Amino acid sequence: MNGFFSGVWYFLRGPLETILKDIYVRRDFYRKLIAKIGEFNLKAEKNLLERGAMMIEWPDDLGHSRGTFVSPKLYEDLIFPWHAKAIELAHKYGAFVNMHSHGKIDALIPLLVRAKLDLLNPVGPTDNMDLKDLKEKYGGEICFLGGLSKNIGLMSAANLREHLLDRLRVGAPGGGFILGSEGGIPMEMSIENFNFLLKASKKYRKNSPLS
Structure with a gap:
């Protein structure tokens, strides 16, 4: 389904810069906007869950490569309550929740852990998300999906x-890690390297020769 924070600037009042100004100078107005998106999303989510959805996912890009778009305090006040409601609703139906967010958002992860988010993606290196640090701090509480650079299409075999091995060495121990690319499969990636990625991923996932 659509995101909560991103849904406001995708569908109601973009671009992003306008929404960020609203958060600081027209906060009550912003609360009304995100409530519109939030209420719609929760209704859509319930519909999906009643039809048997086993996982709910939404995209909510909350940051850039140097940090979050809003402070953790503002996130907790304005956006987090909607995330928490969506996660709680999914869990009532026995479903998992996978949230997508680009950006260096490690400062928000304690709140996401508090809300019992199941999966976070894509924890990308070009977003300066340190997978090793995240695993050490939160590996037992949240599953990280991703880890591979969006630049894999430019790499030699x-x-x-x-x-690939480096990401598995860091992410695999103790579980709670699903290998994936932070940018999907790049258009510039050769079919040979794509097939190599598939075969190598299966091989190392099964045999775990992390050396």
Whole structure:
């Protein structure tokens, strides 16, 4: 389904810069906007869950490569309550929740853990998300999906193999990690390297030769 924070600037009042100004100078107005999106999303989510959905996912890009668009305090006040409601609703139906957010959003993860988010993606290296640090701090409380650079399409087979192994060495121990790319499969990736990625992922997932 659509995001909560991102839904406001995608569908009601973009671009992003306008919404960020609203948050600081027209906060009550912003609360009304996100409530419109939030109430719609929760109704849509309930519809999906009643039809048997086993996982709910939404995209909510909350940051850039240097940090979050809003402070953790503002996130907790304005956006987090909607995330928490959506997660709670999914869990009532026995479903998992997978939230997508680009950006260096590690400062928000304690709140997401508090809300019992199941999966967070894509924890990308170009967003400066330190997978090793995240696993050490939150590995037992949240599953990280991603880890692979969006630049895998430009890597040689040898570099791709080493990058893949590095991500598995960091993410796999103790579980709570699903390998994936932070940017999907790039258009510039050769079919040979794509097939190599598939085969190598299956091989190392099954045999775990993390060396």
